[in-house]
Amino acid sequence: MNRVVRAAATVILLAILVPLLVLSSAAVGPAPRHWSGVSLSGWELPLVDARPRQEPGTVRAPHLDAVTDRLIARGDGGWQAVVPLHDGSVYVETTRLDPSLFAELGRDFGGDRVSVVYAPLAPQVSPDGGGGVPAQTLWQRTDPLVTWATLMFGFPWQLGAALLLTAVAYVVAARARRRRAAGTAAVPAG
Template sequence: MSPAGNEASHVRQYRMTRARDAVITLLCLMVLVPLMVLSAAAAGLHPRHWSGIPLSAVDLPFADTSPRGADSRLPALDEVTDTLIAMKDHGWVEIYGGQDGRIYIVTTRLSPSALPDLGHRFDDETVGVIYSPLTPPMHLDGPGDDSTTETWWQRTDPLGTWVTLMFGFPWQLGIALLLTAVGWAFVLRRRRRRQASAPQPAVSS
């Protein structure tokens, strides 16, 4: 192959490598950030949404980290309940007072507007959110009312929940970006070393 052909082949290979690296980076972030948020919530670290409302727990059959309820009725319970009703429906299925004095809202989905709406009215010491995607639907007007029936997609809103987990928690997003950058730094360094140690093709005279 001529030198021009070799150069064109190297350029194509370089572009394909860059495109592949970009796709891998995007896929890693799409998975890593939501997992970091959910893991932090499951570990009891209360990761905070940019609105200030914390994701306090994850309620799944294999990982229920919900805080314990209080023995007495908390004063803010009625106010939070009225706010949720005024918000119409953001997927909440239960509300209760915790032993730490915070009102916990159990929801099947984390729509992008739910936490900001709560953040406009309450602070992180008043309200916490528990993500429980497998909780059965709640019928506000009775189980026989078809108007309240939701499909699984409507009840859990996977796309909206992913958007909230991906872009709503600055600390986890920043940490994931940093970890990805550090990981790629090691990958690129190893790639350069491999290229430097590779035998160079002989040039015919």
């Protein structure tokens, strides 16, 4: 029973740790890359804004319209904005992280030209002024289960780092248990 509890605790820990590693990597430094090559370059909440900044003199990226047209053609209302950056790339601000979004952007534009910013609480917008898009609840717009699955399994470096940290923690704990068991067995009863 003890092993079952430890295994369940490990799964729960990884389910929390990996998405947090991905989001913290996006906020503080090198943007984590999805399997498709597209990076998650930041995220935005009401009190935390960790998205890339436009620098003065940013010119319009040549593929900005193509990215926007591709997003409109998807028929997915999850994206909020397409913003050009100083290095010639663009970022797509979206309320949900969908594996198909990453795959399509990576296939069509490559990871160096497009990145994604996660903004789960951004208000709903529509490119046609709201004419054909029905209003969605926060749950429908953000799709938290798909977003969690994308954060959990879509970023190989963070997943690998969490698995490695978990393995190291188990090895250290096992060695400590063996050391304690060897210490109590060496002391004669008397």
